[in-house]
Amino acid sequence: MSDFDADTAVPVVGIGPGGDDYLTVGGRRALRAADVVVGFTSVLDYVDGHVTDRIDCSYDDQTARLDEFGERVQAGETGVAVAMGDPNCSGGQFVARVREAVGEVRVCPGVSATQLAASRAGVSYDEAAIESLHKRGDCVAERERLRAALPDRALVVIPLPWQTMPEDIARELLDAHPEAGGRDAIVCESLTLPAETVTRTTLAELADDAGGEASAFSDLSILVVRAS
Ligand SMILES: C[S@@+](CC[C@H](N)C(=O)[O-])C[C@H]1O[C@@H](n2cnc3c(N)ncnc32)[C@H](O)[C@@H]1O
The missing domain is CATH 3.40.1010.10 (Tetrapyrrole methylase, N-terminal domain)
Structure with a gap:
């Protein structure tokens, strides 16, 4: 069997x-x-x-x-x-x-999009903090774990489509750790699909676009923040 x-x-x-x-x-x-x-x-x-x-x-x-x-x-x-x-x-x-x-x-089990995102960003999966905000509720514990992990580890984050997008996550992280603005932030969209796009920026640049009318990214996105 x-x-x-x-x-x-x-x-x-x-x-x-x-x-x-x-x-x-x-x-x-x-x-x-x-x-x-x-x-x-x-x-x-x-x-x-x-x-x-x-x-x-x-x-x-x-x-x-x-x-x-x-x-x-x-x-x-x-x-x-x-x-x-x-x-x-x-x-x-x-x-x-x-x-x-x-x-x-x-x-x-299948291959997770978080694994592909880590791979595209050059981040070791076992060393990263992996969190999903794509759930019911306000994800207070997940957000707290991300803030706590940021100084020491890479992050791989599944956003909540149209409510908490990569720009908003970057803003929340920077509010807690203003010194982390220069960290590499990589947004991976439509991984393994014909429309795959990988945007490489910094946490500060990403956070600048938080709270606007519309995100620059699609619902099929994952945010990776590289370790310093
Ligand atoms: C409910 S979660 C499920 C994650 C899934 N179980 C996994 O392991 O990849 C759905 C979210 O995963 C992310 N996702 C799934 N497939 C993706 C892909 N091909 N490229 C980028 N992000 C993807 C998106 O953020 C999407 O909103």
Whole structure:
């Protein structure tokens, strides 16, 4: 038996950051073998070529769509759920909802966009503080950990699209540590996708654009701050 077989547990497959090179061999096999694949439309679209029957979720209808998926799995169909990147990184809420709908799940790790961002920025993953603000709530603990880590470590941060964007994170960090303005800040967008863009600047320059009408970056962004 492989991690990717849908036997007693439904695999929740991490599809990687979007580019097909980063979908694991096992993940691809599980998608191709599945009768039905559930996930957010934005995720399913990246793996559409490997999927025959999909159930698309949006933030508004995910409970109903996951229930529909659960009913099909209960009826004997082979079901697989997909999550962006690695489900173990900022994907826990989706994994919990799939578990609620189907019972037992098995998380199949993928390559996280945070790994790609660290790689593009030349930062060792094990030495960085990695935090996601892409969750419900105000992320007080995550923000505090980022402020505490900044003097000594590199940071890899998943923003909250359209609410706490890379410029806002830079501003918060500089307010706590004004001496860190010269630190390298790298914003990685659409990693591994045709629109990939890597913007290299400093924390101070990035923070200058905080609080404006619109961010210069897309919702598919990760901020890396290099260690000094
Ligand atoms: C809910 S988090 C999920 C992260 C995912 N589980 C992972 O391991 O990459 C979604 C956020 O990840 C980031 N992200 C995902 N894919 C990305 C990509 N290809 N390029 C840049 N950022 C990405 C964006 O900040 C996006 O809003």
